[in-house]
Amino acid sequence: DALKRLERNGLVTRTVLPTQPIGVEYAITPLGHSLREPFEALCSWAAANGDKVEAATLHYDNTGNRR
Structure with a gap:
């Protein structure tokens, strides 16, 4: 669970x-605020x-570099 981490x-x-229930x-701690x-x-x-990351991903996928 993300909140527990x-x-x-x-x-x-x-x-x-x-309260009932x-x-x-x-609350965010000072460390969290940092x-x-x-x-x-x-x-x-x-x-x-x-956009650059997306273009690089598409280029990589389209040039047969997938494993």
Whole structure:
């Protein structure tokens, strides 16, 4: 489960709420917040280069390089 991995890695905290039915709240930790800048950079790169990556993938697949 992705949320469990994020919690295990210290990126989110999980709090069980004393409600009926029982609720759960997740919050981003300071370590998780530290990923904002790298993720924004990655998203910007993907937006700027997505067409090039797709073209390279199609070229590779169309030239018989698949295993």
